[in-house]
Amino acid sequence: ASTGGPVALEKVCVSLPASLTQPVLVVQHMPKDFTRIMAGALDLQAPLTIREGAEGMLIRTGEILIAPGGFHMMAAGGGGINKVSLTTSPPVNGVRPAADVLFGSVAETYRGARILAVVLTGMGNDGTQGVRMLKLSCDCYCLVQSEKTCVVYGMPKSVYDAGLADEIVDIDAIAPRIEQLAMEKK
Numbered sequence: 001a002s003t004g005g006p007v008a009l010e011k012v013c014v015s016l017p018a019s020l021t022q023p024v025l026v027v028q029h030m031p032k033d034f035t036r037i038m039a040g041a042l043d044l045q046a047p048l049t050i051r052e053g054a055e056g057m058l059i060r061t062g063e064i065l066i067a068p069g070g071f072h073m074m075a076a077g078g079g080g081i082n083k084v085s086l087t088t089s090p091p092v093n094g095v096r097p098a099a100d101v102l103f104g105s106v107a108e109t110y111r112g113a114r115i116l117a118v119v120l121t122g123m124g125n126d127g128t129q130g131v132r133m134l135k136l137s138c139d140c141y142c143l144v145q146s147e148k149t150c151v152v153y154g155m156p157k158s159v160y161d162a163g164l165a166d167e168i169v170d171i172d173a174i175a176p177r178i179e180q181l182a183m184e185k186k
Contacts, residue, residue, distance in 0.1 A: 003121060
């Protein structure tokens, strides 16, 4: 998420059920310190634990980790233990953190796994390349926020225009749709 993302994330995060057993990794284009404040505020409202990601933090089921401002957050690991890795490598798509970096690392770390990608309101095209990598390496399903509920219909539109969106969903329906997809078994 980018422009309009804090409000969109609040709507999604506070509506996700405590019974959600999958880990959730979030990129919100935001400067350093603001992501920590946002994570703390969301944690007070949401049924799931929400924290700002930190180097070496375990990626655990039923927990939401938000990429810290000023860092790219990546999934790294092996042997069934996955952790957060942070880097200050150059901005991607003009931002750090970038969804493309996170999605690319998830594509590598969780190769072959069922992955749900959600792209919310925001300017630009961050997330499009990452969703493409997820579709190539994983069993990836992608939701994008609807134009009528976005503050800026840039990032979701880019994913949609690239033919990578599986569904377009209004913001108020995203959390229930995430829950429904998370419960489905293949």
